[in-house]
Amino acid sequence: PAQKKVVGFNGSGGSPRGLSLETARSKAGSDGYLPRYGAATVNVPGAVDAWWSAHQRYGKLPWKEVLLPVAELCEQGVPVPQVVAYYLERNMAGFDRAAATIEENDNRKKVWLTGGRTPKTGEIFANPDLGRTYRLIAEGGRDAFYDGVIADHIERYFKRIGGWMTRADLAAHRTEWVEPLMTTYRGVEVYSLGPNTQGLSTNQILNICEQFDLKAMGFQSAASIHVQAEAKRLAFEDRARYFADERFAKAPTAWLNSKEYAAERAKLINPNRVMDRVFPGDAPTQGDTTYFSVADSDGMMVSWIQSNYRGMGGGLVADGPDGGTLGFMFQNRGELFALSDGHPNVYAPGKRPFHTIIPGFACKDGEPWLAYGVMGGGMQPQGQAQIIINMVDYGLDPQEAGDSPRWQHYGSSEPTGQPAEGVGKLHLESGVPEATKQQLTAMGWDLGPPDGGFGGYQNVMKQINEQGRWTYGAATEMRKDGNALAY
Incomplete structure (x- = not known):
C-alpha cells in the first residue's frame, strides 16, 4: 500500500545440478516423458525461502510466532476435512500402484498410513515429524532448511536412495x-x-x-x-x-x-x-x-499459491532424526520438463521447470x-x-x-x-x-x-x-x- 504497487515473486526451485539431461532421459517412461514420481522429478523446494523472503520484507510478527503455533497443531493433530481425506486415500493408493518406480516407499507410509490406512473424515491426524521440522525452521530461519541440519538430512536421504539433490543445490536457492x-x-x-x-x-x-x-x-x-x-x-x-x-x-x-x-x-x-x-x-x-488470498487493515493484499504438483508430490519423504522423517513430501514439479532438444522447456541442471x-x-x-x-x-x-x-x-x-x-x-x-x-x-x-x-x-x-x-x-x-x-x-x-x- 505504501508504494501503491503490485509486486511479484517466483519461489520455484531448480533441478539438481548433478542430474544431467542424459540421465533424466534414461528415467523416461515408455511414452518418452519424465515419470510421474520419483527422484528425477524432484526440484529444490522453494516454499520455505518464499515464506521467509516475504516475511523479511513485509512481515509484522516475529518469525517464531508465525511458525510455532503450526508446529503445535502438527504435534496435537487436527480433524481431517472431507476433500483432504479423499485425496489422501486416493494418492496413497496411486503411490502403491507406482511403488516400483519410486526409489523409497517406507517413509510416506510412516507419515500418512498410521494404523495401516489413511485418516478418515473427522479423524484426528497428527504429524509430529513435520512439527519438529517446523520448530527447526522457527529457530534457525530459512538457513536451517537450505544450509543447515535439514539440508544435511535431505542430502543424506537422496544419496541413500540414489537421487541427486544435494546441500549445495539447496544452499544456492533464492526466491526471485x-x-x-x-x-x-x-x-x-x-x-x-x-x-x-x-x-x-x-x-x-x-x-x-x-x-x-x-x-x-x-x-x-x-x-x-x-x-x-x-x-x-x-x-x-x-x-x-x-x-x-x-x-x-x-x-x-x-x-x-x-x-x-x-x-x-x-x-x-x-x-x-x-x-x-x-x-x-x-x-x-x-x-x-494450495491457494489463499489475505488482506489487512492497511490495505495490503496478498495472492499466494504453492503446490506439490501431481497430487501429494513425488512420493518421497526424507529421513529425519532418530529414525523418523522430515514429515513432508517432495514435489514432483520436474515432471513438467520436456526432454526434446531445442525445446525452451527442455531439462537442464539447475533449471526451473514450467x-x-x-x-x-x-x-x-x-x-x-x-x-x-x-x-x-x-x-x-x-x-x-x-x-x-x-x-x-x-x-x-x-x-x-x-x-x-x-x-x-x-x-x-x-x-x-x-x-x-x-x-x-x-x-x-x-x-x-x-x-x-x-x-x-x-x-x-x-x-x-x-x-x-x-x-x-x-x-x-x-x-x-x-x-x-x-x-x-x-x-x-x-x-x-x-x-x-x-x-
Whole structure:
C-alpha cells in the first residue's frame, strides 16, 4: 500500500545440478516423458525461502510466532476435512500402484498410513515429524532448511536412495522478486507472473476475449463459452511453445501479451464452428495446490499459491532424526520438463521447470481490486479468466463469479512436448444450460461430463465506497474445503 504497487515473486526451485539431461532421459517412461514420481522429478523446494523472503520484507510478527503455533497443531493433530481425506486415500493408493518406480516407499507410509490406512473424515491426524521440522525452521530461519541440519538430512536421504539433490543445490536457492505482467480487460488491470509460470495464459485468454462482445452474447450462452474455450486453445499453444525458465530460454512475453497479437489471434475464431487445428503464433525474430488470498487493515493484499504438483508430490519423504522423517513430501514439479532438444522447456541442471501455479491480482480505477486465484493445474488460467469475465462482463459479485458453472478444456499441446489431441474435449459443469450444451455440440465441440476438475477458487475484493471507508469482501470455493474468514 505504501508504494501503491503490485509486486511479484517466483519461489520455484531448480533441478539438481548433478542430474544431467542424459540421465533424466534414461528415467523416461515408455511414452518418452519424465515419470510421474520419483527422484528425477524432484526440484529444490522453494516454499520455505518464499515464506521467509516475504516475511523479511513485509512481515509484522516475529518469525517464531508465525511458525510455532503450526508446529503445535502438527504435534496435537487436527480433524481431517472431507476433500483432504479423499485425496489422501486416493494418492496413497496411486503411490502403491507406482511403488516400483519410486526409489523409497517406507517413509510416506510412516507419515500418512498410521494404523495401516489413511485418516478418515473427522479423524484426528497428527504429524509430529513435520512439527519438529517446523520448530527447526522457527529457530534457525530459512538457513536451517537450505544450509543447515535439514539440508544435511535431505542430502543424506537422496544419496541413500540414489537421487541427486544435494546441500549445495539447496544452499544456492533464492526466491526471485519479479515484475508482474499486466494487461487490461475492459479497463480492469489484470496482473500475472511471467514464465516459467503459465500466468501469461490468463492475460492472453482475456486479451482475445476482449475482441468479442461477451456481454451481448449472454451469460452461460454457447456463443460466449465457445469464444472463451477457443481463446484458451489459442493461448495454450503459445504456452506449450514458449513458456520456460527465462534464465535459460527467453520467451517473447511482450509480444504474446500485446493487444495487437490478441487481435490477430481473435480473427482465427469462427463464431459458428470449432477450429479443427490450432497452432502457436510465429514469434518475431527478436525475441495439490494450495491457494489463499489475505488482506489487512492497511490495505495490503496478498495472492499466494504453492503446490506439490501431481497430487501429494513425488512420493518421497526424507529421513529425519532418530529414525523418523522430515514429515513432508517432495514435489514432483520436474515432471513438467520436456526432454526434446531445442525445446525452451527442455531439462537442464539447475533449471526451473514450467509451472502451472499462478496467483492472480487485478486493479480497477487505480486501486487494488482482487487478490484471487483458481487452483487446478491447467484449469488455473481458464478459471481465472472465467472469474474476471463473470465479474466484468456479467456483473457478478465475487461469490457468484465463483459459484457459476465452469468449463474446462483438455487436450491442448503441453510444455512437455506432448502434441494437441485434435480439438480436445470441453468439459462442462452440470449447471450449464442444456440448450447451451446442444449448441456447442452442433458447433463441433466434443463435450465431456463434469469430472470434478474445475478448480478451487478464493478471492478477497477491495471495495471503494462512495461514502465512507473502503471495505473488503471475500469469496470461497464450494468445490473444495474453502473458507472465508474476517476479523
